[in-house]
Amino acid sequence: MTELRSALHDQLTLSRAHAxxxxxxxxxxxxLLGSIPPTVASLDLKARVHAQRGEFSTADSCWIQVLSMESSDPDAKAGREAIARIIAGGRARPLVNAAQAAVVAAAVVATAVVGGVVWLSSSDRAPAAAAPIPPQAHQDSNPLQAQVDELRQRLSAVDSERTAAAARHQQALDTLAARFAGIPGVRVERRADDxxxxxxxxxxxxxAEITTAARPLLTEIGARLADAHASVTIVGHAVAVAGGRTSGGSTVALARAQVAAGYLATGGKLPLTAFKLATADQSxxxxPDAPRNRTVTILLSVPAGESK
Structure with a gap:
């Protein structure tokens, strides 16, 4: 996702640089060109801008970089050849005064605009002003616009799918919560992710001595788990005792999770491997009271792929 957004930003910046x-x-x-990574397209445009400024050596360096990336690039080859002709022509001519130099420079770097791309003209006379290009023709002739549009569509599709997946996930959690509602003595807490x-x-x-009242509750929950398509984690709880550990969980808490897993497995005819066991910190x-904290809690989540 981040890569798509970065690519879209670079393409939009390159399109702005063309404009x-x-x-x-x-x-x-x-x-604008200096703010994006060098690519064949950005270096080619940078070379043309340098050439239009009369910075021929720098323009030539940019096209050399293009050819290092794409050795057969025809525009870079043509650009280097044009610069070589310009430089060779300049050397062959006698020195001219400042006014003449300005005229010659303007003529040498005169540009034609095709599809929004600046191109060199090696003509020694300034060309007539280019006729305006209809907006639609300009857009159609610029392949960057097509790439930008494609990236926008892909980002939009990714965003839409992410929104839809989030909605499906929440719906699946709602279904899980409803499945376990109505069991006396069991509170169902619908949370953000489980x-x-x-x-x-x-x-x-x-x-780890289970109460008489808890056995049928665990068995009932196990029966409802049979076809619930949920990931199940049993968290054992324990209270801190004098002289014992006050944090980090305990072997008692783990033993309680194991006992609860046995009743859930029996109720739903499920293997013990269907459950993950965990222990909570004593805090x-x-x-808030110790008697009720001699317990387990059961976390239900939607497995990856189930909410697709």
């Missing part, structure tokens, strides 16, 4: 050169604003054209199931009462008496319990 500036077409309008005779060579300083603006050169400034659905969390929280048990209102503690799931374990002590250590991350869903409730």
């Amino acid at each position: 500036a050169a077409y309008a005779g604003d060579l300083d603006l054209a050169m400034s 659905v969390r199931l929280v048990f209102e009462a503690g799931v374990f008496w002590t250590e 991350e319990g869903p409730f």
Whole structure:
């Protein structure tokens, strides 16, 4: 995505540089060209602008760079040949006074504009002003415009697909939340990127000894998971005890996640490998009191590709 936007920016800048050169604003054209990476197209235009300014050596260097990228580029070859003829012609002529030099220079670098591209004329007399080019003809003859339009269309398609994918993802999460609604004693929390199931009462008496009330709840959730097409993470919780660890999770929390996974697997006839196990930090319990934090929470997310 970032690459597409960068490419579109460079193409738009190059198109603006063409327009500036077409309008005779060579300083603006050169400034715009200096802000984008060198390519065959940008170096070719830069060479033409330098040549129009009478900076023939610099123009020749630009075309040499073009040929290093594209050895058979016909415009670069023609440009170098034109400059060679101009320089050779200049050497063959006797020195002229300043006024004559200005006239000769203007004639040497006289330009014709075709499709918005500045081109050299090696004629020794200034040509008549070029006839205006109809806007549509100018646009059709400029391949850059087609590239810019194509990039715009691709970016628009990417943005549209991203928006549609986000909408499908949210719809899939809504469906997951609705599937698990209505189980007594289980709170369904629809969050930005997942659905969390929280048990209102503690799931374990002590250590990993599950309560009688929690068993059917876990079994029911497992049954609803059978065809839910969800990624399931079971997070074990534990409270800090005197003399024990106060952060970083615990083996008790992991054991609770394992016990809960067994009941979910039984309820949905699912393999234990269908569940990811995790432990929460002791400070991350869903409730403010210890009895209810002897529990697990269940995180449901949409697998990659499911919401396409």
